[in-house]
Amino acid sequence: MTSIERTRELLKGLSDGVVAFDEEAVAKLSRDVLEEGIDAQNAIMNGLAIGMEKVAELYVKKEYFVPELLLCADALYAGLDILKPYTKVEEQDVKLRIVIGTVEGDIHDIGKNLVKIMFEAAGWIVYDLGYDVKLERFVEEQLNTKSDIVAISAMMSTSMLAIPKVIEMVKTKDSNAAIMVGGAPMTRNTAELYGADGYADNAGLAVREALSVIARLRSATQK
Secondary structure (H helix, E strand, C coil), rough: HHHHHHHHHHHHHHHHHHHCCCCHHHHHHHHHHCCCCCCCHHHHHHHHHHHHHHHHHHHHHCCCHHHHHHHHHHHHHHHHHHHHHHHCCHHCCCCCCCEEEEEECCCCCCCCCHHHHHHHHHEEEEEEECCCHHHHHHHHHHHCCCCEEEEEEEHHHHHHHHHHHHHHHHHHCCCCEEEEEECCCCCCCHHHHHCCCCCCCCHHHHHHHHHHHHHHHHHHHHH
């Protein structure tokens, strides 16, 4: 077996291991990657992340549900914990960044955590504010990190009323900030009404929507 064939075999194994939520297999394959001198960033992006993309597709198709996603995430992190320390600093510095949190008055975070997992799998740097986040914290974190996206979650019809306030606060401090929203009571129409730049109704579509938002806003500023 050539080195190229072996690399492909390991990358496929990592991807399949995430989909099968096999933590032990993913951890072993990740150690094999390092022992055989394969680039850790390549293993993350073309192994683990590809697997999580497949998981997201299964979630959208309703073949996987929240329990499966969480198990897949455990497998993903088993690999990330081993591989991340060996990624090159310069590669980490050019990653896209996202601030994410559930608004004040709302302690639901399963959906937010799933979205976080998807972004981490796609190689983003994620600043997770947690749940019941005071509105000012979104503004502060965006100003401190200069993130590409601010993602705001609300899982209750009462808590979602805080979202337009957050959007206004963030945009007032940084008019170029891109804001995405999501959560059970939210719809695309509501997101647009509130002034958000993007909306995803499930974790599987969140990264794709974020990239679309960034591309659209950058295109608009260049005109």
